Amino acid sequence: MDKVQSEKQPSVLVVDDEADLRQLLEITLSRMGMQCSTAASLGEARELLGRQPFDLCLTDMRLPDGRGMELVEDIQRDLPALPVAIITAYGDMELAVEALRKGAFDCVSKPLDIDQLRALVNQALGSPVRPDGDDELVGNSAPMRTLKSRIEKLAKTEAPVCIWGESGTGKEIIARQIHARSHRGKGPFIAVNCGAIPEDLIESEFFGHLKGSFTGAAAQREGFFQAAEGGTLFLDEIGDMPMSMQVKLLRAIQERKIRPVGAEHEQLVDVRILSASHKQLHDEVASGNFRQDLYYRVNVIELQVPPLRERSEDISALSRTILEKITRRNKESGIQCRAELTDAALEELRLYAFPGNVRELENILERALALCEAGRITPADLSLSSRPVYASSGSSESDVDECEQLVAVLEQYRWNRSAAARQLGLTLRQLRYRIQKYGLDQDLDQEFKH
Structure with missing residues (x-):
């Protein structure tokens, strides 16, 4: 035989x-x-x-x-x-x-x-492969365990997935995880920021073009769909895609065929579509900024990413991983710089709301590593006092004193801590800490006496 x-x-x-x-x-x-x-x-x-x-x-x-x-x-x-x-x-x-x-x-x-x-x-x-260490999701909190479990399940399908989460939560890393664990893991992963491409070039960028098909097309060029052949095309911030392109994307997804600019015939493409947005796409549909038919195509399954403030127990492991990555990158550049967080600094991070999520944590630690002395990062090195300590929905950074903000919100909700915490984007534990820190628990006692 x-x-x-x-x-x-x-x-x-x-x-x-x-x-x-x-x-x-x-x-x-x-x-x-x-x-x-x-x-x-x-x-x-x-x-x-x-x-x-x-x-x-x-x-x-x-x-x-x-x-x-x-x-x-x-x-x-x-x-x-x-x-x-x-x-x-x-x-x-x-x-x-x-x-x-x-x-x-x-x-x-x-x-x-x-x-x-x-x-x-x-x-x-095909045989799925595992992602490398740089794309691992760090954390073992309940929200992260749920997220990792869903990633494993979604990797076994070809269903379009829309990843929704605040800016800085790591949506592209999650898309790479789904791709790497899937049967397409050995194929290419092409990430595209849909809002960063000029509208007059977006069709050519996605579908490619033939030589001479428009002014400036000096040579034939493949687009994102061809580059992702056999793999995954990740459409980041898909909510920012111009309406003129949305209908063409819809047809490409439905038919699994594309026509390069200037070509007479369509060509079959084999790609899986993953997308991401920090916007609520159903709100964009309601406001007329996103096509409903495209929404149903790309949002077959929605995967929500928890913000960092909802998994503060992961901050210790995340901080350690980020510091190791920064140290390794500095070493490759010939810079010897290594430090560890003091217990007090770690507690400050755990109590911070992180409106910028993991991306903000990376920036804070990179600056702290440059400023610290004797290999120890202290609360002063983190400079959190100059940053907003809450992330209320839709609000921008504010310079108003933290204590006054806490009092205003607590009074607004008649000192209902749960409601105030939700408004401020804090956990109950974080709110209690700030109430005690600024002596507001005394005001709370007085409120109950009256």
């Missing part, structure tokens, strides 16, 4: 009540070197799944004895490592989106595009 014959062939289960389609898929998969089993109903599929292992399942959404959605749910419950892809008719897109949210790997539309099907199968059967 030669080497090719001795290697285990991937096994695929095809579930569809159309005999012609089952035959087409069986022929296509066999030519790809795969073993194929077929089922014409939900019952037959369940029987086969209970009898033998498979590496991939392809199922139609509408079956004679039920829906493909039920098979997706069965597999997610009993065989979570098995990728399942949905075959959809034109009018089934809403069902396909629901299936993606419930864990389906991807979907392919009828009539089948064989090249697109082959790309889906190859992606589903």
Whole structure:
């Protein structure tokens, strides 16, 4: 037996009540070197799944004895490592989106595009890789454990994910985590800031152009979609994309085809779309700044990133990791500079609200490392007293005295600490600390006496 014959062939289960389609898929998969089993109903599929292992399942959404959605749910419950892809008719897109949210790997539309099907199968059967250390998410708080768990689940699908979070929370790192843990992990990861490209160049930047297609097009050039072929295209700050480009992006995502500027024919592209925004996209839709149909395409699954003030127990590990990274970078530049946080400095960081999130923490520590003496970072080195100690929603930095602000908000909410903490963007523990620090607990006692 030669080497090719001795290697285990991937096994695929095809579930569809159309005999012609089952035959087409069986022929296509066999030519790809795969073993194929077929089922014409939900019952037959369940029987086969209970009898033998498979590496991939392809199922139609509408079956004679039920829906493909039920098979997706069965597999997610009993065989979570098995990728399942949905075959959809034109009018089934809403069902396909629901299936993606419930864990389906991807979907392919009828009539089948064989090249697109082959790309889906190859992606589903690829081997995921792990991200390198620079893109690791640091922290073991409850919000971070939840986030990491969702990343692992989302990496197993091809569903479009929109990552929402405040500026500085690390949305691109999260996108890289999803990509690296997915079956596309060996492919390229292309990150694009949608708000940073001039509107007259954005179509060319995304889809590429042919030589001479417009003034200044001195040579043929690939766009972001071609550069991300086989991998992931990350659309950062997608809420800032001009309306004129949104409709073209929508079509590229729907059809999985693009047309370079100046080209006569479209070309198939195989990319996964991840996006991110610090804006609430549903609010942008309501205000007319973002297309509703594009919103439903890119926001199949929304992943919310917790702000740093909601996971203050991670600050110790985060600070240590950031200081090590800065020290390593300085050493590579020939600068020997190393320091550790004192307990008092660490407590100051834990009590700070971080309106700029992790990015702000990095800036604070980099400056503190440059200012500290004897390898010890003290509260004075952090310079937090000159910064806002709260991050109320939608507000900008204020120079108004902290104590006066606390009193004003506490009085506004009749000294209801929970309501005041929410308004100030603080945890209850942080608010209590400030009440005690400025002697406001005495005012609170007086309030209760009256």
